[in-house]
Amino acid sequence: MSHLFQTYSRWNIEIKEAAGSWAIDTSGKKYLDFIQGIAVTNLGHNHPNVNQAIKKQLDQVWHVSNLFENGLQEKAAEKLVANSSGDLVFFCNSGAEANEGAIKLARKATGKTNIVTFLHSFHGRTYAGMAATGQDKIKTGFGPMLEGFHYLPYNDLEAISTCKVNDIAAVMLEVVQGEGGVNPAKAEFLQAVQAFCQKHQALLIIDEIQTGIGRTGEAFAYEHANLDPDIISVAKGLGNGFPVGAIIGKKALGEAFSPGSHGTTFGGNMLAMAAVNATLDLVFNNEFLSEVKEKGAYLLSKLQAVKQLNIVKEVRGKGLMAGIECYQPVGEYITALRKQGLLVLPAGPNVIRLLPPLNVETIEMDQAIEAIIHVLSNETVTV
Incomplete structure (x- = not known):
């Protein structure tokens, strides 16, 4: 029995350690974290x-x-x-x-x-x-x-x-x-x-x-x-x-x-x-912020492939803050992405929100997009 007020619909995951874009739970499973505490650890975990x-x-x-x-x-x-x-x-x-x-x-x-x-x-x-x-x-x-x-x-x-x-x-x-x-x-x-x-x-x-x-x-x-x-x-x-x-x-x-x-x-x-x-x-460094712009443009550009999927209505965002709006609720897709090792969160019932760290690597964005395409194109996911 939990002695906490149940104000959160918690996932059955407890993170025990994290660094940069990655987090590891108590079972040893490793996740690419595109939540980052909901746009909190902008420099990644454990900087x-x-x-x-x-x-x-x-x-x-x-x-x-x-x-x-x-x-x-x-x-x-x-x-x-x-x-x-x-x-x-x-x-x-x-x-x-x-x-x-x-x-x-x-x-x-x-x-x-x-x-x-x-x-x-x-x-x-x-x-x-x-x-x-x-x-x-x-x-x-x-x-x-x-x-x-x-x-x-x-x-x-x-x-x-x-x-x-x-x-x-x-x-x-x-x-x-x-x-x-x-x-x-x-x-x-x-x-x-x-x-x-x-x-x-x-x-x-x-x-x-x-x-x-x-x-x-x-x-x-x-x-x-x-x-x-x-x-x-x-x-x-x-x-x-x-x-x-x-x-x-x-x-x-x-x-x-x-x-x-x-x-x-x-x-x-x-x-x-x-x-x-x-x-x-x-x-607050011009070179760092320029890199964020470049990475944000790359992320939104690569997400255009996601936009071609039948269930996706729109892809939108600014910098390293992106949303994938679907024609249906996304809760089961977010669960499926967790199983794939990618942490994302909703923004309302129909939007998958991506908030990677600002120093995310290109290869990590590619990996996230690959997982998203795999899950959103998988007709066996129950929604």
Whole structure:
């Protein structure tokens, strides 16, 4: 009998060790991991630079209150600011906390409460995160949601141009909807959203929890559309597996987050900051990001072979974030891929999501695609 709340439909696999793109379970079976903790270990499992930085910090100091100066936070914040549109950073522990803080910051800075988000979005499981999310299934059973959220169709230019919501504090969106099905936004849609924000004196919040830290081939995915967001939320890949999140904001918002307005006990602790600094030193490098773009283009190009299969409706993605949409539920196919030694996950009922590490090898992508073609073309798989 498990003494854990059964909030996850867990697979009957326990990983005992992992390195790079590979993971080994307690039975000794080896897997090519194209989940990576759901876009978390962007540098692969057990990266030596990140490990070394954390181990070094372990022997110095783990945690003090945020009432003390923290040079590691300052270094990490400087790197995030240098590679984004922001000027100021608040460190927290997770993506949900980052989005919660972003919503608080937008409301407090503008004095307005209405926030526009989009259908099929996902912004976390706190009450503000659930309220911002454009999926009813996330909210079922939890009672009244936080008020003030309004949902528009994603990638719909007309919906933006005809939106009648007044007193808007912010528009919040993902450049590529992850949990919603790996749906990339069109550049003209993103530009229309930014123009809408400017017209209504609303802040633009970009949720980069899954797309940030190099996942799409830029430091942040919004850069592909030349956006200038006021607030960016980031987590997942930020510490390559160490729990950490951050809010990045414009200098003009600094007054809204004055002393006592927001806080965290564990956010920005020394171990997390050691992981962040080591991760960003590797990812925020032009040569590294160029390689991610090249690998992403290679992956999506090779996946065109998958698109020829009868059950596949569409292949889409950005950088090393890809989705294979099928005409039917993909749960049994994902199980079959695990048996083949490839770990992937769903994004909604009909989409297989691929999130390899950013330093994945070409031969590993080829191996993954070979397994996917084998499984999706196998008529004996029961769905």
